[in-house]
Amino acid sequence: MNKLKGIKLKHRKNTDNYATIHLPMPQKVILPMVMHMGASCTPLVRVGDTVKVGQKIGDSDAIFSVPVHSSVSGMVTAISDYRTAAGVICKAIEIKTDGKQSISHEVIPPVITDKESFINTVRESGVCGMGGAGFPTHIKFNPKNEIDTLIINAAECEPYITSDNREMLENTDDILNGITLIKNMLGIKKAIIAVENNKSDAIKLFENALKDDDTTEVFELQSVYPQGAEKVIIYNTTKRIVEEGKIPADFGVIVINVSTVAFIYRYTQTGMPFITRRITVDGNAVSEPKNIFAPIGTPFVDILNFCKTDIEKLKVLISGGPMMGMCVPDINMPVVKTTNALLAFSRYDNRKTSACIRCGRCVAVCPLGLMPAEIDKAYKIKDIDDLKSLKINLCMNCGSCTYICPANRKLAETNQLAKALILKK
Amino acid sequence: MNRLTVSPSPHDEQYTKTSDIMLNVCIALLPALIAGCIFFGMRSLIVTAVCVGTAVLSEYICRKLMKRDNTIGDLSAVVTGIILAMNLPVTIPLWIAALGSFIAIAVVKQLFGGLGQNFANPAITARIVLMVSFPSAMTKWVLPFEYRNSVDAVTGATPLVLQGMSADKLAEINQEIPSYLDLFLGNVGGCLGETSALALLLGGLYLIARKIINPAVPFVFIGSLALLSFIAGGDPFYEILSGGVFLGAFFMATDYATTPISTKGKIVFGLGCGIITFVIRHFGSFPEGVSFSILLMNILTPYIEQCTRTKIFGAKEAVKDEK
Structure with a gap:
């Protein structure tokens, strides 16, 4: 097998050149206890409690889980049952913001001494894979085998989404520092930043910055969907085949999303947990497509209004890309850790399904x-x-x-x- | 508050529909139809119209009787009608053409469940049914351009029959073995849409360029037939340019429903067609090499399919049960 197959999609990266701007502080945020792949967290606060920015408000004893932090300062107004877009039922904490955004005393730069404390730090930051699946990152950092290659997934192969691209353009140094940090902490010798060739500006930035570095290379991927899929990106960059029933670490590889890497570095410097994320807002119902920073928990309706969306005409709302993203059933649902894009459309696919013609x-x-x-x-x-x-x-x-x-x-x-x-x- | 539509991913779509594919096949068949009109006269058009009309009507009535969705909009019945017409001599009585079209759609296609479900190519099967039922009407070939000179067109033999004749016999019927050029252009006797290799090649290349058909089938089919002919000491060019090879290879052996899905399977299919065509032409007594080869390979398709599944990335080989 030489080349994996794929499809050429229309890129529709309309927001490539839109610098990220901050969303005005929402009136309230809703923070589900499951925003990652894994076990649900238990709320650590009660209704009526006041919370501050960065305060841990949900955690779990399970290893396969990450804690939840408050993205705003304000008061807990409700803790109720909530169904995520993926259908998981969990508790959700609703916080009315006070607008002060006072920062919790818990937010202090972490002390990292060794691999174990680094992995623990990553868990405490509340980070999970920012590319969409939400796999807890600290789990990836604790493999049984020796890892020789760290692959930074910056393919961003889905149409519309430009949030990873903006991270690369706006925070290049955070990404490079993050790569160095992870390599040092986990003892990985080589890193590959894999970027689809439709992001030439980002590729240039990395190539310039890495001129004298022979342990990190930039790998240009063809713009063919799905380059960003884990097995596909591993094969295309290293020619290794992740076999059925195995994980990338079994073949000496860890794949990690580019924005996640940058976040981890920033967390080690500031101690500010994962409470804000960059979101691409686009789609034909959005009159002002944007890249925004939104506090996690912000109701989608606030973002739609900020980007001048015709909500009356809205038919389909997608969290994520058009190929693998999930339909949002209600515009009052919140931004979660895995929301890399919000796409609003005024039309939906109403074609009838007909018989298979076996065209292959x-x-x-x-x-x-x-x-x-x-x-x-x-x-x-x-x-x-x-x-x-x-x-x-x-x-x-x-x-x-x-x-x-x-x-x-x-x-x-x-x-x-x-x-x-x-x-x- | 308006309600949002929720559906599983993906939410993006491309706009090539089944009917677009069928329309492209119709377009690809046009050069051969025009060639048929040039060589055999305007009756070619009438035969085609009857076949298409009956095919669409049969499809409509069948679906109605079976209380299923109306599917004439997918244009697959139109394609079947045109291809069947191309497989008929221009002199065919119109009622026989209509009967063939009815058999193709009602019996071969709809009785087995409609589009994509039939195991045999409707046009090929209908042609064979007609061939067996009305052998004289189905082999009444006229020579090209005969329609211009006489009220009753002069009938003549096809290149494949001519090739087997002695010089005396050829002189007796006042015909010659056609040149490569005549064979390529289609200036020979035969079914109304099968004689012009050039026109069929144009249509076939169009389908390949539009990525409607996989070039593996026609390439392997024609290639293997030529190779076998060469090995047997025959004339490979004459072999592939005469009879229905190009029509069969580009338009019937590439039918989605009745051929294997994977490229590996398509190669096996094409190879089988080439071999069977050669065997029937050289050792059989029936002048139906291409039709029978495709029909026989249609029947083998499910088995070919089983043996030629794609290689799956990273899959563990199935562990055989130890006994």
């Missing part, structure tokens, strides 16, 4: 070489054995098959249902 386009685009058309057929007759031999478990839901299907079949959706089916048996 889905097979031709699947980066992993799966056969969605065959999976679709096997799922219809609930053929568990065939689904297993078609390796449905490997599907990463990149959505390329559904995107390309001329019959508008929801192949990626079927793949997820098929995955659930084989797990049940």
